[in-house]
Amino acid sequence: MSWKDYFLILQPELSLALIIVIILLVKVGVTEMKRDSFLTLINLLLVLNFIGGLFIQTDGNLFHEMYHSNALTRLEKSILNGGVLLISWQSYSWLKLHRHTEEFYILLLASLMGMDFMISSNNLLQFYLGLELSTIPLAALCNFDLLRRKSSEAAMKLILNSAFSSGLLLMGISFVYGATGSLDFPVIASKLVSSGLVIFAFLLIISGFGFKVSAVPFHLWTADVYQGSPVPVTSFLSVISKGSLFFVFTATLYAAFRPLQLEGYRTICILAVLTMVIGNLFAIRQTNIKRLLAFSSIAQSGFILVGMSAQSSVGTASVVYFILVYLFSNLGAFGVVSVISTYTGKENISDYGGLYKSNPFLAWVMAISLFSLAGVPPTAGFFGKFFLLLAGASKANYGLIVIAALNMVVSLYYYLVVVKTMFLPAEGDPGEKIPVSMLSRVALVICVAGILLTGIMGGVYDYINSVCANF
Amino acid sequence: MNLYLLLLIPLLSALAVILVPGRKTARWSALMGAIAQLGLVLYLLQQYFAVRGTGEKSNFLFEANQSWFSSLHIGLHVGVDGISLSMLVLTALVVLAGVLVSWNMDNRAKEFFFLLIFLSLGAYGFFISLDLFTLFFFLELAVIPKFLLICIWGSGAKSYSAMKLALMLMAGSALVFVGLTGLYFQSGMTTTGLDLVNISNASIPVAIQQFFFPFLFVGFGIFGALFPFHTWVPDGHSSAPTAASMFLAGISMKLGGYGCLRVATYLLPAAAHYYSPAIILLSTIAIIYGAFATTMQKDLKYINAYSSVSHCGFVLLGIGMLTPTAITGAVMQMVSHGLMTALFFAAIGMVYERTHTRMVIQMGGLLKVMPFISVVFVIAGLCSLGLPGLSGFVAEMTVFMGSWQNPNTWYRLATILACASIVVTAVYIMRAVGQVVMGPPKTGDGHTTHLSAAWNEKLAAVVLIAGIVLIGMAPFLLNQLISPSTDQLMEHIKNGVSAK
Numbered sequence: 005m006s007w008k009d010y011f012l013i014l015q016p017e018l019s020l021a022l023i024i025v026i027i028l029l030v031k032v033g034v035t036e037m038k039r040d041s042f043l044t045l046i047n048l049l050l051v052l053n054f055i056g057g058l059f060i061q062t063d064g065n066l067f068h069e070m071y072h073s074n075a076l077t078r079l080e081k082s083i084l085n086g087g088v089l090l091i092s093w094q095s096y097s098w099l100k101l102h103r104h105t106e107e108f109y110i111l112l113l114a115s116l117m118g119m120d121f122m123i124s125s126n127n128l129l130q131f132y133l134g135l136e137l138s139t140i141p142l143a144a145l146c147n148f149d150l151l152r153r154k155s156s157e158a159a160m161k162l163i164l165n166s167a168f169s170s171g172l173l174l175m176g177i178s179f180v181y182g183a184t185g186s187l188d189f190p191v192i193a194s195k196l197v198s199s200g201l202v203i204f205a206f207l208l209i210i211s212g213f214g215f216k217v218s219a220v221p222f223h224l225w226t227a228d229v230y231q232g233s234p235v236p237v238t239s240f241l242s243v244i245s246k247g248s249l250f251f252v253f254t255a256t257l258y259a260a261f262r263p264l265q266l267e268g269y270r271t272i273c274i275l276a277v278l279t280m281v282i283g284n285l286f287a288i289r290q291t292n293i294k295r296l297l298a299f300s301s302i303a304q305s306g307f308i309l310v311g312m313s314a315q316s317s318v319g320t321a322s323v324v325y326f327i328l329v330y331l332f333s334n335l336g337a338f339g340v341v342s343v344i345s346t347y348t349g350k351e352n353i354s355d356y357g358g359l360y361k362s363n364p365f366l367a368w369v370m371a372i373s374l375f376s377l378a379g380v381p382p383t384a385g386f387f388g389k390f391f392l393l394l395a396g397a398s399k400a401n402y403g404l405i406v407i408a409a410l411n412m413v414v415s416l417y418y419y420l421v422v423v424k425t426m427f428l429p430a431e432g433d434p435g436e437k438i439p440v441s442m443l444s445r446v447a448l449v450i451c452v453a454g455i456l457l458t459g460i461m462g463g464v465y466d467y468i469n470s471v472c473a474n475f
Numbered sequence: 476m477n478l479y480l481l482l483l484i485p486l487l488s489a490l491a492v493i494l495v496p497g498r499k500t501a502r503w504s505a506l507m508g509a510i511a512q513l514g515l516v517l518y519l520l521q522q523y524f525a526v527r528g529t530g531e532k533s534n535f536l537f538e539a540n541q542s543w544f545s546s547l548h549i550g551l552h553v554g555v556d557g558i559s560l561s562m563l564v565l566t567a568l569v570v571l572a573g574v575l576v577s578w579n580m581d582n583r584a585k586e587f588f589f590l591l592i593f594l595s596l597g598a599y600g601f602f603i604s605l606d607l608f609t610l611f612f613f614l615e616l617a618v619i620p621k622f623l624l625i626c627i628w629g630s631g632a633k634s635y636s637a638m639k640l641a642l643m644l645m646a647g648s649a650l651v652f653v654g655l656t657g658l659y660f661q662s663g664m665t666t667t668g669l670d671l672v673n674i675s676n677a678s679i680p681v682a683i684q685q686f687f688f689p690f691l692f693v694g695f696g697i698f699g700a701l702f703p704f705h706t707w708v709p710d711g712h713s714s715a716p717t718a719a720s721m722f723l724a725g726i727s728m729k730l731g732g733y734g735c736l737r738v739a740t741y742l743l744p745a746a747a748h749y750y751s752p753a754i755i756l757l758s759t760i761a762i763i764y765g766a767f768a769t770t771m772q773k774d775l776k777y778i779n780a781y782s783s784v785s786h787c788g789f790v791l792l793g794i795g796m797l798t799p800t801a802i803t804g805a806v807m808q809m810v811s812h813g814l815m816t817a818l819f820f821a822a823i824g825m826v827y828e829r830t831h832t833r834m835v836i837q838m839g840g841l842l843k844v845m846p847f848i849s850v851v852f853v854i855a856g857l858c859s860l861g862l863p864g865l866s867g868f869v870a871e872m873t874v875f876m877g878s879w880q881n882p883n884t885w886y887r888l889a890t891i892l893a894c895a896s897i898v899v900t901a902v903y904i905m906r907a908v909g910q911v912v913m914g915p916p917k918t919g920d921g922h923t924t925h926l927s928a929a930w931n932e933k934l935a936a937v938v939l940i941a942g943i944v945l946i947g948m949a950p951f952l953l954n955q956l957i958s959p960s961t962d963q964l965m966e967h968i969k970n971g972v973s974a975k
Binding site: 321360375380381382386390391393394397398400402405406409410412413416417420421423424427428462465466469470 | 542543544545546547549608611612613615616618619622623626627634637638641642645646649650652653656657659660661
């Protein structure tokens with residue numbers, strides 16, 4: 005293998021590393037840069053990174069097959085790159101005022117790099133390394149509202165929970181190593197036989213994943229962390245971090261734990277039901293928009309788990325497709341929250357009263373994003389949910405489907421409460437016109453376009469399905 | 476004819492409404508779209524008769540299948556038969572009237588017209604879909620516009636009503652969804668998708684049919700005001716702005732009846748047979764309960780909304796009877812009720828704009844001050860109570876005759892009870908009409924000066940009345956359209972039942 009192949013296969017990680025190095029050089033003062041031009045530069049680099057990811061990445065195996073890149077991982081990494089790009093645009097106004105913009109990007113991209121490594125992992129050790137590389141910078145990011153105590157609290161909660169769940173994962177991984185003598189996914193899959201130790205290890209690993217994707221009963225950290233973190237970090241957590249973990253979760257479950265199909269199926273079903281029901285029920289009671297979106301994202305995890313329970317390539321396709329859709333929808337919603345909280349500092353649902361009157365653009369973006377999260381047509385969320393549940397129904401477990409379908413009704417309620425608050429005339433002050441920076445406006449429009457087009461254009465799903473068909 | 480045009484025109488006019496500058500151009504685009512669509516539907520009707528005239532016997536005409544999600548074998552499969560075509564005509568008429576009635580909307584007119592047209596897009600798509608996924612997509616497409624229309628432009632307890640409507644309809648869709656996934660996996664259709672025609676040819680075991688039928692029937696039934704899931708109807712209709720009430724009662728409730736017939740009964744015939752007593756029971760309750768509940772109402776919109784529950788009961792009664800005539804009657808009742816209730820809501824809206832009240836007790840003698848509107852009001856009322864010569868009579872009569880064809884004693888008892896409800900209908904209609912229109916004028920708003928209807932209101936009323944009178948005077952026109960298709964449908968159901 006020539007050095008060129010290394011570069012091409014490792015392109016996503018290497019370009020992120022390159023960007024990080026450039027930021028470091030700026031930081032140590034190689035060039036004097038104004039805040040504005042720095043942000044322009046970095047956004048430009050991220051665009052290049054996104055485009056490069058689409059066209060340059062190639063398939064292949066590296067490091068004794070610990071690292072593999074194929075059509076699916078390339079697609080997943082591109083989705084994440086796009087999401088980070090949108091988040092970066094949305095946080096433009098916030099970052100302009102922040103003292104530590106460079107560190108923000110270093111941490112963000114380091115975390116993204118960890119996710120890329122994790123997605124490409126074909127080995128439990130490599131997976132674990134990627135996971136840690138992605139979580140530790142995240143904890144620092146949560147603390148990025150330097151003057152707010154809630155932010156530090158969020159960081160503390162995240163790091164403690166991550167440490168705990170990593171502990172569970174590591175324990176599971178070592179048991180698996182003990183049972184099979186290997187950490188490579190294909191070897192594990194061929195040697196794994198259902199036994200007490202293996203099932204225990206499997207449960208430990210699933211619990212570890214459960215923490216990371218905030219599945220009930222491992223969700224307790226989510227709401228506090230989402231609420232305390234600055235909004236861009238919250239959107240990163242809820243979309244990019246969760247999305248990447250679901251990618252890996254699905255891949256690990258199918259690739260390494262294939263022999264434990266039945267156990268996996270049962271566990272996933274139980275987790276799915278708990279996550280949907282509890283996430284939705286708690287969401288109803290929330291008054292803070294970030295907490296509401298936190299519980300909604302927990303509930304969405306439940307729906308994704310329903311799709312995962314199909315344990316087939318159609319299931320994987322529906323999960324990947326849903327994450328793409330979810331990325332647009334959640335970033336649309338968080339984008340609006342970000343604009344409003346940066347400008348007014350208000351984060352309660354009641355503060356959104358009369359938004360339609362004062363800021364119709366923001367209100368419509370928010371409404372469309374929420375409709376997509378609720379899964380009503382013609383938004384992409386409808387198609388995403390439909391395909392997840394259709395995949396889940398392939399096991400003829402209609403009880404699960406009935407519960408999921410009814411949960412969609414419950415979730416519609418709290419999304420509509422927000423929509424209602426925005427669209428009904430406010431009592432008293434309707435609020436003022438909120439300026440939206442050019443970049444975040446573009447990002448919001450991209451989200452809305454994504455929501456409206458990803459679903460209607462059937463080709464997107466067909467493409468994802470054809471990519472997933474081989475895995 | 477290319478049926479996709481039926482989707483394209485509303486889509487284009489909805490886009491035009493948003494993109495053109497100014498309120499006036501927006502409403503003209505909406506009107507032009509509605510007129511073009513009506514013209515298209517009438518042309519389709521003529522083409523349909525022409526093709527049928529040549530002896531074409533296939534179930535659906537003008538079929539087209541555009542692949543959508545090819546990996547899941549989902550396509551925009553469209554086609555029409557007499558039943559769906561009559562629904563399309565109804566939709567086109569109500570949409571035109573609805574746009575006309577809201578001509579002077581000045582509060583966020585663009586968004587209003589956009590949502591109205593969008594709502595109609597859902598209905599058009601629903602009625603022409605022959606793929607269950609597409610059908611479901613269009614069914615749900617209409618939920619959010621309804622919610623926003625009530626939430627933004629509604630009156631009264633609008634946020635409560637909007638929420639109730641959206642959640643109940645969503646629950647209906649959720650049940651339908653479960654039924655659909657069941658059909659998808661249990662009819663062995665995973666390789667050919669959710670195509671209605673394919674599923675209808677598959678033989679589904681009776682036990683499976685019986686398991687999934689309630690999901691589909693109740694799910695669609697919620698849209699069609701099936702007792703006891705009708706509670707969204709009165710609240711939703713009375714809080715909605717006039718045009719939205721017309722759309723809700725005139726079109727959206729028909730989605731439910733059509734779905735019960737085309738999806739639940741057609742695809743699961745053995746189960747439909749099995750559950751028919753339950754359907755009859757619930758629809759008879761709805762007819763009688765709805766009628767008595769109406770007599771207690773004081774608000775004109777509530778009167779019409781509760782009477783809609785009663786009238787839509789006839790639709791489900793006809794479907795549950797499973798005789799060709801009864802099903803023809805059910806479809807006729809859908810068309811008739813759609814036109815009549817839209818006219819009623821339009822009249823109520825016009826009265827309300829002038830008197831600023833909807834309470835029956837506060838009105839009186841309107842015939843003297845607003846003669847045109849009062850006449851419209853009376854015609855709507857008479858059609859509702861089933862006066863011969865208007866469409867209501869024809870439709871209900873057909874349902875009764877068809878129901879009587881079912882020889883079962885209990886079914887005949889239900890028919891008699893349903894017949895008897897007409898007396899109650901007469902009570903509340905006569906009372907409301909007498910109080911509002913007759914007698915000496917009262918002194919409230921709009922009672923003192925002569926207020927004639929504007930051109931748009933007149934046109935809206937004329938469009939709907941023309942439909943009502945045409946069906947009433949020449950019922951064979953509608954019958955010719957519907958009954959060949961219901962015969963085919965019944966044939967299919969019979970084969971399905973006897974095959975088991």
